[in-house]
Amino acid sequence: MRLLARLVTSAHKYIMAFWILFVIVMAIFAIRLPGLLAGDGFRMDAEHEQVMEMASETFGLPAETMFVVFDQVPDEVIASTLANVETMGLVSEIDSPLDHEKQYSKDVSYALLHFNEPEKDRADVVTSIREAIGDEKGVTLTGQSAITKDINTASQRDLMKAEAIGLPIAIIVLLFAFGSVAASLVPLFVGIATVVSTFGVLTLIGGQMDLSIFVLNIVPMLGLALSIDFSLLFISRYREERKKNDIVDAVAITIRTAGRSVIFSAFCVFIGLGALFLIQVEIFQNIALGGMIIVGMAVLSSITLLPSILILLGDRINKGQVLKVKENGANRWRQFAKGVIKRPILITIVALVLLGTALIPAKNMDLTIPQIDSLPTSYDTRSSYELMDEAFGLGEQSSVYVIAERKDGWADTKGLAAMKQLQDELTSDSLVDSAATIYTASGIDSPAAWEQAMQVPDMKAQLDPLLDSFVQGQQLLIPVTLSASGTSDDAQDWARDWSTRKTEWNLLIGGQPKFNQEIFDEIFDNLVSVLLLIVVSTLFILMIAFRSILIPIKAILMNIIGLSATFGILVYIFQYGHFGLHPGTIALIIPVIIFSLVFGLSMDYEVFLISRMQEEYANTLDNDHSTVEGLAATSKIITSAALIMIVLTGAFAFTDVMPVKQIGVGIAIAVAIDATIIRLLLVPSLMKLFGKWNWWLPFRKGPYKAGNWH
Numbered sequence: 001m002r003l004l005a006r007l008v009t010s011a012h013k014y015i016m017a018f019w020i021l022f023v024i025v026m027a028i029f030a031i032r033l034p035g036l037l038a039g040d041g042f043r044m045d046a047e048h049e050q051v052m053e054m055a056s057e058t059f060g061l062p063a064e065t066m067f068v069v070f071d072q073v074p075d076e077v078i079a080s081t082l083a084n085v086e087t088m089g090l091v092s093e094i095d096s097p098l099d100h101e102k103q104y105s106k107d108v109s110y111a112l113l114h115f116n117e118p119e120k121d122r123a124d125v126v127t128s129i130r131e132a133i134g135d136e137k138g139v140t141l142t143g144q145s146a147i148t149k150d151i152n153t154a155s156q157r158d159l160m161k162a163e164a165i166g167l168p169i170a171i172i173v174l175l176f177a178f179g180s181v182a183a184s185l186v187p188l189f190v191g192i193a194t195v196v197s198t199f200g201v202l203t204l205i206g207g208q209m210d211l212s213i214f215v216l217n218i219v220p221m222l223g224l225a226l227s228i229d230f231s232l233l234f235i236s237r238y239r240e241e242r243k244k245n246d247i248v249d250a251v252a253i254t255i256r257t258a259g260r261s262v263i264f265s266a267f268c269v270f271i272g273l274g275a276l277f278l279i280q281v282e283i284f285q286n287i288a289l290g291g292m293i294i295v296g297m298a299v300l301s302s303i304t305l306l307p308s309i310l311i312l313l314g315d316r317i318n319k320g321q322v323l324k325v326k327e328n329g330a331n332r333w334r335q336f337a338k339g340v341i342k343r344p345i346l347i348t349i350v351a352l353v354l355l356g357t358a359l360i361p362a363k364n365m366d367l368t369i370p371q372i373d374s375l376p377t378s379y380d381t382r383s384s385y386e387l388m389d390e391a392f393g394l395g396e397q398s399s400v401y402v403i404a405e406r407k408d409g410w411a412d413t414k415g416l417a418a419m420k421q422l423q424d425e426l427t428s429d430s431l432v433d434s435a436a437t438i439y440t441a442s443g444i445d446s447p448a449a450w451e452q453a454m455q456v457p458d459m460k461a462q463l464d465p466l467l468d469s470f471v472q473g474q475q476l477l478i479p480v481t482l483s484a485s486g487t488s489d490d491a492q493d494w495a496r497d498w499s500t501r502k503t504e505w506n507l508l509i510g511g512q513p514k515f516n517q518e519i520f521d522e523i524f525d526n527l528v529s530v531l532l533l534i535v536v537s538t539l540f541i542l543m544i545a546f547r548s549i550l551i552p553i554k555a556i557l558m559n560i561i562g563l564s565a566t567f568g569i570l571v572y573i574f575q576y577g578h579f580g581l582h583p584g585t586i587a588l589i590i591p592v593i594i595f596s597l598v599f600g601l602s603m604d605y606e607v608f609l610i611s612r613m614q615e616e617y618a619n620t621l622d623n624d625h626s627t628v629e630g631l632a633a634t635s636k637i638i639t640s641a642a643l644i645m646i647v648l649t650g651a652f653a654f655t656d657v658m659p660v661k662q663i664g665v666g667i668a669i670a671v672a673i674d675a676t677i678i679r680l681l682l683v684p685s686l687m688k689l690f691g692k693w694n695w696w697l698p699f700r701k702g703p704y705k706a707g708n709w710h
Contacts, residue, residue, distance in 0.1 A: 001260055004303065005252040012308035019305045023193045026200025033203045034156055034216060038123075038148060041212025041283025042369055046518045047499060051510025053118075055401050059469065059477045062092065062114035064122070066129070066143030069384040070097070072107045073138045081139055082111055084132040090125050092116040108391040113143075123149045140384035148213065150381045151374055151657060155216045158655035162664070163220070166651030170228060170644050177232060177640040178239075181320030186309055187231030194227040194301045195220045198294045205289070212286045217652065217660040221667075222597065223294035225648040226269070229604070229641040230302040234258045235317070236637050238310055247314050251307045259303045264545065264607055266299045269600030271537045275530045276596055281522055283589055291597070334632035337684055341624060344685040351681045355673070358565035361572045368487060368585040369519055376656035397433060398486035400495065400511035402426070402478040404503075410471045416447035419476060422505065426480055431494050433481040438463075438470050476505075486512030492520065523592065530592065534599055542603070546610055547697050554686055555606050558678050562602070563595055566670040574662055587659040590666060598670040601645070605638050605679055613687070617695060627687040635680065642675030 008015060043049070055061040068085070070078055075098060082096050093116075097109035113129070115122070122145035133139050167188065174184035198219060202211065237258035241250035273295065276288035310317060340347055375382040389395050402422075410419050419437055426435040434440070442463060444450045453459045470477055484491040491513035499509045499517075535556055542552035570586060577583030613630030620626060649671070652664025687694055 001256040004259070005255040008255060008304055008307050009248050009252050009311065012311045015304050016308040016312060019193060019301070019308070023196050026197045028200070029203040030196050030199035033199050033206065034152060035123075036203060036206035037152055037155075037211050037213040037216055041214060041281070041286050042515075042519055043210070043282040044280055044518060044522060046522075047508055048510045048514040048518055051401055051403055051508045051514070054403055054475070054508075055477060055510065056116070056118060058472050058475060060116070061401075061477075062116060063118040064115045064144060066113045066115075066126075066141060066146060067385070067388060068111040068113060068129075068133065069140050069142060069388050070109045070111075071138040071140075071384070071387060073109075073136070077136060077139070078109065078111070081133055081136060084134075085113065085129055088128055088132055090115075090128060105391040108387060110388050110392075123152070140380040142381045142385040142388070146381050147372060147375065147385075150379050152213045152216075154375060154379070154655075154657050155213050155660065158652065158657055158660060159217055159220060162217075162648075162651040162655055163224070165654055166224075166648040169647045169651075170224075173640060173643050173647065174228070174232070175322060177636070178235065179321055180318045181322060182313065183235060183239075183317050186235065186306070186313070186317070187228040189309070190231050190301050190306050191224040191227035193305060194294065194297045195223045197301075198223055198290070198297045201293055201297075202290055210282060210286075211290075212283045214283060214657075214660060215286050215290045217655070217657070218287055218593075218663060219290040219294050221649055221652060221664060222291055223298060225645045226266075226295060226298040226601075227301060228644050228648070230262045230265075230298055231306055232641050232644065233261060233608070233637060234302055234306055235310070238307075239317075242315075247311060251310050254310075255303060255307055259307075261608060261611070262299055262302050264541075265600075265604035266295050268538060268541065268603040268607070269295050269597070271541075272534050272596035272598075272600035275533045276592070278526045278530050278533070279523055279592070280526075281519060284592070287589075287593060331632075333635040334628055336635075336680075337628040337631040340631075340681060340684045341627060341688040344688040347681050348685045348689070351677050351685070352561070354677060355561050355565040358673075359561070359568040361576065362564055362568040364575070365567060365571050365591070366575055366585045367520075367588045367591070369516055370587045370589075370659045371487075373584060374587075374658050378656075395485050396483070398482045398484060398488075398491050398512050400480040400482060400491075400509060400513055402435075402480055402498070403508040403510070404476045404478070404505040405474050405508075406476065406505055407474060409474050410476045411467065413447065413451065416450055418505070419471075420447050422476075422503075423478065426478065429494070431482050431484055431490060433483040435481075436470075436479045437476075438467055441466055441470075480511075482513065484513075487516055488513075492517035496521070519588065523588065527592065530596070534596065538599065538603060542606075543697070545607065546614055546695075548695050549697055550690060550694055551610060554683075554690075555603070555610075558682055559599055559602055559674070562673045562678050563598060563670055565673055566594065566598070566666055567591055569669050570662060570666050573665065574658075584658070587662055589659065590662050593663060594666040594670060598667055598674070601667075601671065602674040602678075605642065605675060606683075608638060609634050609679060609683065614695075623691050623694060624688060627684050631680070631684055638675060638679060642671050642679075645671045646675075 056063045068081065078096065078098060082094055085091060086094055091113045093114040095103070095112035095114070097103035097111055103109050103111070126141065126146050126149045129141055133141060171184050171188060174187060175181070178184055202215065202219070205211070234254060238250055238254040241253045245253065270292060273288045273291040276284040372382050372385050377383060404422060406415055406418060409415050420439060423435050423437045423439060426432050438450065439445060444453060454463060482491050482494060495509050495514040495517045498507060499514070501507065539552045539556060542555060543549060546552065570590065573579055574581060574584055575586055609630055612634050613626045616626035616629045617623060646668045649664045650668030652660055655661050655664070
């Protein structure tokens with residue numbers, strides 16, 4: 001750190017010039033990022049994707065289907081609308097409700113727009129089709145690509161809305177912390193430079209890999225909060241050192257002290273984010289990658305750009321003094337800390353009861369993969385889909401595609417018999433409503449009758465195309481309809497069972513039930529590994545940092561309890577439907593992402609607080625004194641940093657995309673619990689109760705010195 005301090009202080013002008021140039025260049029790339037984002041990130045390279053690709057490329061099933069929904073629209077309008085869409089030449093095939101009675105239900109009908117060519121992003125196609133549809137009342141476009149485009153649009157609006165709410169409040173918090181306009185704006189400048197730079201880097205990466213649209217919200221949410229938090233810690237220490245040293249020396253000392261804390265804190269967050277790579281689902285990979293880049297940029301800007309700005313500004317950092325920072329704040333925190341350690345048992349019990357009460361609803365958490373309900377109800381894409389779902393009962397059934405492979409093919413006598421056997425096995429399943437094969441499609445009910453019909457030239461000419469639609473070489477496609485929603489446990493259990501069932505054919509399963517089953521299994525099969533990696537790594541890092549075994553264990557247990565309480569509150573708000581929200585579900589990604597992010601973030605405050613207590617204990621060997629003084633010295637900065645984190649993430653509560661809203665609110669609640677109940681009540685109470693055992697580390701002898709046992 002000394003070498004870094006010398007480098008930054010001696011080359012601060014060059015560093016500043018580099019950052020300005022770098023941010024400008026990255027801003028040019030960053031503008032293109034929203035256009036590169038496609039999909040919600042719930043994708044993995046597994047059996048479902050393999051089957052759907054085979055169904056499209058081998059059997060000619062559409063690569064994608066969108067819907068035009070008609071609500072109380074006359075037939076002539078339906079005909080003219082679909083004619084306008086057809087003339088654009090973007091759609092491979094159109095199934096009109098005028099030709100299919102099943103696509104009518106009272107006043108509601110829908111048309112199917114089929115696309116044979118697979119594409120990652122059909123945003124331009126969606127725009128063109130909507131232009132062809134025009135503003136005709138009761139006519140709307142919906143489907144996966146239309147939903148994705150609207151979520152992207154909503155995400156961009158959400159980002160602007162959240163920052164418009166959060167940043168002004170963050171500046172006010174910084175004003176109360178620093179008192180001057182200049183000192184309050186510097187962290188904001190550093191935060192913006194961090195986010196813009198990261199967006200630019202992600203744009204370059206986005207040309208090589210798929211990025212989820214949720215990256216657009218989660219990355220700046222995390223980046224701004226961390227950058228401003230790091231800046232708050234850095235500037236606070238700099239102002240403290242400036243009272244005793246000249247500007248350059250004060251910055252150098254700050255880099256060696258606060259800079260080390262920033263790097264350590266970032267490393268804790270890195271562990272949580274890196275653990276997400278163990279889950280092979282695109283959205284977790286995206287958040288891990290984007291999060292690690294933004295954390296790295298936040299550290300880099302905090303230990304290079306920020307000190308360069310401080311040197312260039314000098315004492316002008318105090319320019320624009322609008323509030324007088326009270327110097328006796330530490331005394332009030334000191335009195336508070338003394339009050340806490342006087343009643344450690346009572347306060348510990350009260351804190352645990354509060355957290356225990358909050359976590360009760362977590363046992364009822366209903367996790368689902370975000371779909372159409374990610375969009376606000378104000379979007380026609382969602383309302384029309386729900387209208388179609390209600391009118392036709394789409395959610396009561398689900399489609400599965402079974403591909404079976406037979407070495408000798410399916411067109412010979414034994415193959416035809418095997419096909420009938422497989423059809424019978426499928427239809428005998430209580431959850432299967434129907435299974436389509438050449439027999440159900442032709443009305444021929446036996447292999448012998450099929451072979452007999454194929455001997456007649458006219459019949460053969462009619463049956464050959466039908467056979468080709470189900471059989472290609474060694475592969476057989478059987479579309480299956482289940483009498484259960486694709487999101488239900490029953491449908492997922494069915495997909496899992498048939499994927500692993502031992503048969504003489506190699507069965508592959510695709511469709512929504514299989515997709516959901518793969519996502520859920522991938523997350524839950526790797527969840528223990530993710531949690532163990534985070535917890536064990538954090539335990540060893542804190543043991544090294546504090547030379548204690550009890551403090552890391554307490555920190556981890558308190559974190560787990562605090563996060564469990566957070567999940568309970570999320571269930572109460574979003575699942576039970578409080579504070580003006582409709583009852584719903586919790587997005588599947590929420591618990592994992594919040595745990596991975598907040599576990600590292602909360603260690604930031606833990607390290608800052610316990611490090612100060614450790615310094616005091618090394619000097620006095622008085623546990624009570626070190627607890628009080630550590631809390632008094634750090635509480636203002638921890639509270640201010642936590643408040644900024646709460647404001648910047650909690651501002652997403654006012655956004656529309658539900659998973660982003662849940663992540664923002666979840667992080668804000670977790671940080672609030674950590675900075676209040678845990679950091680201000682549980683930590684000092686438990687430090688008092690365990691006394692000198694806080695600083696015990698086994699297998700070591702000798703007097704306590706900077707962490708050694710006495």
